Amino acid sequence: MKILKRFYRNIMNTTVDRNNYFEEENKRLIILPLQIIASLVVLAGAFALMFEVTYFEQFSIKIYFGRLIATFIGFVILVISNFDLGRKNPTLLIHVLxxxxxxxxxxxxxxxxxSIYINSHLLALVIFTAALFLNWDLKNQIVVAIYYNLLFASSILVTDKSIYFLPSMYASVIYVILISFLSIVASSINYKLRQKAIEKTFEARDFFEHSTEALFRCNISTSNIVTINQSFKLLYGINDNNNSFDLPFRNLFTNKKEYDELIDILKSNNQVKGFIAKFRSLTNQHFFGSLNARLLSDKKDKTLFMEGNIRDITKEKLADEKIQKYNEELKILNTSKDKFFSIVAHDLISPFSAVIGYSEILAEEYKDLDQEQVGQFAKDINSVSQKAHNLLNELLDWSRIQTGRMQYDPQSLNLKTIVEDLLILYTENAKKKRIELNNTIDKTHRVFADYKMINTTIRNLISNAIKFTYEGGQIVLSSEIEGNFLSVCVEDNGVGISKEDLEKLFKIDVHHTQIGTGKEKGSGLGLILCSEFVKKNGGAISVESENGKGAKFRFTVPIPSE
Known part of the structure; x- marks a missing residue:
């Protein structure tokens, strides 16, 4: 695992440019072969010093010193290769060797x-082996080929040509030159192929590093990250000082269950596409990401890694949420439009039809009507006109608040005074049904609200209470302080509201109306308007009721700050 980590650090995160890469990589690859050859030189020299000098007795002194110097130089090179000086200059050392x-x-x-036959072949084998170690460097390969040619040219000049298998010395020289030339050509081809391979490696690295998507690879068993690119670092707030290779990929998930779900899918299908999860950066920033990944296995089908990419889709997610919100708002607007046309088509046209009907009778039959009948028609026309006028006002108010054109002017108001003025307006209606109106609101209670909105809210609640209370009933208005709010209650002992109908109240998308105890009709717009006005003033409205047990409508309004 340490080797693998070093490999990915060197290949994926290296800052070495392409021009220096071959040289640096060749230096790294030469060190070990250099040490092996130097060790063999030392061992071979030691054995030669012990045995070879006795075999060639007449040349023992010359051979001894030659082997001793070679063994000493090999030992020095072996020692130097273990230090920085040797690691920086391995090519020089191998030439010296x-x-x-x-x-x-x-x-x-x-x-x-x-002994030229055996020694020249041994030496050629050593030179050829060295050439293999230098196969990434064409210049040094040519130098080694020159060594080879000089060696054989010298051997031909100082020895008898009869020992060669070719007919003449010149043929032998040409043969050696040809072999060397072919070796250089082969090395050049090998060099070009390796260069192309390295170019592909750099291209892959550049693609990996500069990809706009966050790329990663992690160990499937430990969840530790093996390698990441710059986009991944930017996405998760990882700087170069962070040891990303010790960072568990699992910890980057906001919800660990999502990571477990991802692993289960991968183990079942070996890959996953478009897996949406919530992630957390090292700076504790949360974002949504779309993950694609696959499993990598070895030849024994043992799963080793998970690799893939993550794309930040937070903006897309927020955009989707906005679209959903706009769709909901559009749905509400369409419902509001339907509600508006329903009221206009039915509830508003009906009173005007009554007015037209009464006025036609007066216009065509006024000579046949007595004074009392004319007076009754006049009262009916006035009553219907008042209802139509009130409904128009409600429609206008509702339209203004829906379009944001309704002025909001909050001020400190005495609630008891507002209620007293409204009860005067409804005294006559209450008397007709013998309903008792009780105002128990504390005279010191004040609210911070828009006068028109609060006035309309209480007026609608009182009107509804009278409409649905039996003759001889009672309506009580009360208030109590709840923290920074004043809770206002309008309670009656009328027909009450069923559980099913309670869920329909205050909803614009549900058309709900009910006939009053005196056959009164309504548009269903009043309570919706109450809800909108209360919310606009920072409060909330609710209702408690059962069939036949009356109803309690409560709403809250802020109290003025002292």
Whole structure:
């Protein structure tokens, strides 16, 4: 796992540019082979010092010093390669080591020409092996090929041509040059192919790093993040000082159950697309994201990683919520429009039809009517006109508040005075049904509200109470302080309201009307208007009632601050 982490840090998060990448990577790859060759030189030199000098007794002194110097240089290079100096200059060290090996073998070949066959092949094997280690660097490959040519050219010049399998010395030289040339060509092709592979690696890295979506890979068993890109860091508020490789991916989910759900889907389908979840950044900012992911397994089908991308869809989510809100508002507006046309078509036309009917009778038959009948028609016309006028006022008020054109002018008001003035207006109606009106509101109670709105609210509640109270009934108005609000109650002992009908009250999308105890009719707009006015003044309205047990309408209004 540590190697894997280092790999991803080096490849995905490296700042080394393309021009230096080959050189840096070649240095890293050469270190271990350099140490192996240096170790072999030291071991081979030690064995040569013990056995080779006794085999070639007449050349023991020359061979001994040659092997001793080569062994010493190999040991020094082995030591240096373990320090920064050696790690920064491995190519130089391997050239020094190659020249040392060539010099060592050359001294043997010069002193013992008949050993050229075996020694030259051994030396060629060492040079060829070194060339493999330098296969990412064409320049050094050419240098090694020059070593190879110089070696064989020197061998041909100082030895008998009869030891070669080719007919002449020149043929041997040409053969060696041809082989070297083919080696350089092959190395050049290999270099180009490796360069293309590295270019693809850089392209993949650039795509990974500069992707606008947050890319990640995490360990499926521990949930720890293995690698992330810059977009992921920006999305989650991770800076370069954070050790993202020790950060559990699970902890980035606001709700851990969503992470568990994601893993269950992945284990079932091996991939997931468009998984919506709520995430939390390291700065504790919450956002919505759409996640795509898949599972990666090894050759033994053992699941190792989860990799994928996350896209911030918070704006889209908020936009969807706004659209839903606008749809709800549009639905309410359409319902309001339907309600408006329903009232205009039925409740408002009916009184005008009555007025037209009465006026036609007066216009066509006034000569046949006595004074008493004319007076009655006049009263009926006045009554119907008053109802139509009140309904028009309610419609206008409702229209203004729906469109935001109704003026809101809150002020400190004495509630008892408002109620007393309203009860005077309804005294005659109450007397007709022998209903007792009781105002028990404390004379010191004041409210901070718009006068017209509160006046209309109480007027509608009193009118409804009279409409649905039996003859000989009672209506009580009371108030009590509840914190920073004044709770106002209009209570009657009339017909009451069923549980089913209670749910229909105050709703614009539900048309609910009921005939009063005196056959009075209503539009159903009054209570909706009361609800709107109370909310506009910062309060709330409610009702308590049962069939046959009367009703209690309560609403709250703010108290003036002292």
């Amino acid at each position: 190659l020249l040392t090996i060539i010099a060592s073998f050359a001294s043997i070949i010069i002193n013992i020409p008949q």
